[in-house]
Amino acid sequence: MYTLGEFVINNIDHFSYSIEELLRLFSSIKLASKAIHKEVNKAGLTKKIMGSSGITNIQGENQQKLDDFAHRAFIQSFKSRNVVCGIASEESKDFIVIKGKKENPIRNQYIVLIDPLDGSSNIDVNVSIGTIFSVYMRKSPIKMNLTIEDFLQKGKKQILAGYIIYGSSTILVYSTGNGVHGFTLDPSFGTFYLSHPNLCFPKTEKIYSINEGNYAKFSEGIRKFIKYCQEKKENRPYTARYIGSLVGDFHRNMIQGGIYIYPKTASSPEGKLRLLYECNPMAFLAEQAGGKASDGKNRILDIVPKKLHQRIPFVCGPIGMVSKLEEFMENCE
Ligand code: AHG
Ligand code: MN
Ligand code: MN
Numbered sequence: 001m002y003t004l005g006e007f008v009i010n011n012i013d014h015f016s017y018s019i020e021e022l023l024r025l026f027s028s029i030k031l032a033s034k035a036i037h038k039e040v041n042k043a044g045l046t047k048k049i050m051g052s053s054g055i056t057n058i059q060g061e062n063q064q065k066l067d068d069f070a071h072r073a074f075i076q077s078f079k080s081r082n083v084v085c086g087i088a089s090e091e092s093k094d095f096i097v098i099k100g101k102k103e104n105p106i107r108n109q110y111i112v113l114i115d116p117l118d119g120s121s122n123i124d125v126n127v128s129i130g131t132i133f134s135v136y137m138r139k140s141p142i143k144m145n146l147t148i149e150d151f152l153q154k155g156k157k158q159i160l161a162g163y164i165i166y167g168s169s170t171i172l173v174y175s176t177g178n179g180v181h182g183f184t185l186d187p188s189f190g191t192f193y194l195s196h197p198n199l200c201f202p203k204t205e206k207i208y209s210i211n212e213g214n215y216a217k218f219s220e221g222i223r224k225f226i227k228y229c230q231e232k233k234e235n236r237p238y239t240a241r242y243i244g245s246l247v248g249d250f251h252r253n254m255i256q257g258g259i260y261i262y263p264k265t266a267s268s269p270e271g272k273l274r275l276l277y278e279c280n281p282m283a284f285l286a287e288q289a290g291g292k293a294s295d296g297k298n299r300i301l302d303i304v305p306k307k308l309h310q311r312i313p314f315v316c317g318p319i320g321m322v323s324k325l326e327e328f329m330e331n332c333e
Contacts, residue, residue: 002194004030004172004183014178017137017159022176024083025110025135025160032077033131033164033172034190036070036117040129040166041187050124058093058309059274066123067091070116070131083108085138086146088308090115090277095151095308110159111136111150115277118163119245128167130247134281135160151308155280155301162281163247173199173251175288180254199254201291201318205235207258208321209242209249217265221296221332225261225325246273250282250316254289259317259325263296271295271313275305279314292322296329 002010008022015022039049049066057063071091078084079098085108088095100108112135119129136157138150162174170185172192182196208229215223229238241258243249249260264271273279283293283300293300293316300314315322 004192004194007181007183007194011178015159015176021083021110022160024081025112028074028077028081028083029133029162029164029172030192032070032073033170034185035073035077036066036131036164037166037170037185037187039066039069040123057091059090061120063091064117064120064123066129067117067120074114074116074131074133078112084110084112086150087112087114088151088276089113090274090309095146095148097146107142109138109142111138111146111153113151113276113280115274118247118278119243122243122245122248127243127245128165128248128251129245130166130251131164132247132278132281133160133162134158134276134284148308151276152305154304155275155283158280158284158301161284163250163285165247165251167248167251171195171251173285175285177284177288180285180289200289201254201286202257204257205259205318205321206238206256207241207253208238208261209240209253209258210261210263211242211244212240214265217267218263219329219332221325221329222261222263224332225328228324228328246278246282250285253317254286254291257318259315259321261325262314264313268311270311272311273314275300275303275310275312276308279312282314282316286316290319291317292319294322294326296326 012019053063053065053068055063071089084098086095086097115132118132122129136153140147140150160176164172171182173182180199183192184195185192262273279300286293295313
């Protein structure tokens with residue numbers, strides 16, 4: 001059984017840059033995710049990480065204590081491993097610059113974008129939550145100061161993207177553009193082992209995931225697509241599954257065959273999910289798993305981001321299901 005480290009080393013052709021640097025990136029991600037795993041698994045026992053931090057974050061949302069804990073854990077872990085030069089987090093207004101240590105032989109040239117804790121509304125009720133991460137090469141020359149352009153890159157420029165799901169077990173799923181691979185944490189050992197090599201959307205179309213409580217606020221195209229999913233015809237009706245953690249909903253849909261939809265609504269005309277921290281990494285994984293991701297019309301990975309905390313409508317899943325939804329959108333708007 002391969003550990004994550006062994007798998008990376010045995011597949012050096014999966015990454016076009018330095019393997020030592022990739023191992024440093026994973027070392028940061030693994031350490032922070034194990035710290036979160038530990039906190040999540042005692043959430044019911046301690047008030048320390050349950051509930052609100054009392055702060056409204058940059059998203060205008062009520063920040064949970066675990067959002068803040070996760071944000072700090074990742075920043076600290078990336079800082080001390082000396083491989084990243086800048087981080088933008090869903091929980092921080094501006095990007096964070098990380099100065100490389102002088103004695104470090106590695107030139108810190110990676111940019112990280114992160115949703116430290118996804119599915120915050122599920123923390124206090126023992127339902128799956130996650131972390132989403134995304135890595136790019138900086139655009140500006142190495143000796144210059146970072147600029148916002150280093151962070152506003154098209155999703156197709158990602159060199160590593162993934163998530164950790166803190167569910168019935170803790171699983172790290174990633175892609176460097178050579179398939180999608182999942183590793184389950186053995187908590188007694190503190191090690192991630194390869195458990196889901198080459199994850200792909202299955203041929204079966206089975207599930208649709210959308211917050212149907214917003215039905216009255218959806219566009220006509222989305223409403224018609226929902227009715228299509230519920231129609232008794234061919235392989236339909238699909239079953240509805242929605243837990244309100246993108247990571248959890250995506251993970252299930254990739255394994256069982258389903259479409260995830262967070263469209264724009266009358267009250268959120270831009271959509272709710274964040275292009276840089278949520279949609280781009282998930283779109284990268286969806287495509288690597290043989291699926292498709294769009295805003296209802298355009299490929300997510302081709303969109304030029306305009307600002308750090310940009311929101312966007314988001315659809316991803318098996319190619320046939322996403323294309324069908326796009327057809328409804330085109331015919332109705
Ligand atoms: P976050 O906890 O990082 O703010 O993300 C929550 C997102 C996403 O994970 C989830 O799919 C969606 O918000 C749920 O939104 P609704 O509660 O509006 O359905
Ligand atoms: Mn999120
Ligand atoms: Mn979040």
